[in-house]
Amino acid sequence: MQNADIYNEKLILLRISEGDEAAFRVLYDHHSRKVYFISRRLLKSEVQAEDIVQEIFSKVWFNREKLPDVERFSSWLNSIVRNHIFNHLRKKANEETFIIESLRRENDLSEDSEFDDNMKMFTELLYQAVNELPAQQKKVFQMGRRKGLNTGKSLKS
Numbered sequence: 001m002q003n004a005d006i007y008n009e010k011l012i013l014l015r016i017s018e019g020d021e022a023a024f025r026v027l028y029d030h031h032s033r034k035v036y037f038i039s040r041r042l043l044k045s046e047v048q049a050e051d052i053v054q055e056i057f058s059k060v061w062f063n064r065e066k067l068p069d070v071e072r073f074s075s076w077l078n079s080i081v082r083n084h085i086f087n088h089l090r091k092k093a094n095e096e097t098f099i100i101e102s103l104r105r106e107n108d109l110s111e112d113s114e115f116d117d118n119m120k121m122f123t124e125l126l127y128q129a130v131n132e133l134p135a136q137q138k139k140v141f142q143m144g145r146r147k148g149l150n151t152g153k154s155l156k157s
Helices: 003-007 009-017 021-043 046-062 064-069 073-107 114-131 135-147
Strands: none
Touching: 009 021, 009 064, 021 046, 021 073, 046 064, 046 073, 073 114, 073 135, 114 135
């Protein structure tokens, strides 16, 4: 790709949709740091942030045929990142809740045990992470967790 093409995002998206790996590299180089910093800020983990970057750009590549229809790639990418991180946090919370409940049943722990103190600490950490989500995602998470409501279909991100 020529330098003049670097800033023509529509052309880059079109080339990527046709399988141009060099164009994909330009897009990746242009946006990956932003994805990394958002992920690291929300997840508070460099390793998880690096994983998120790879997962996000893998999704972009595997869904490249949709790219010519994207009007504002940066906004589209932000939505994918937020949804992906939200789903990651929700999955992690569900896994940890399942593990905690399984341990409680296996060990027949009573409500007054030290385990409950650890559970309370975990819950506080979870809600601190949720508080860092964008307002709408925070609301959806809280509705789903507290009221048992179905949060509906998630965007394919």
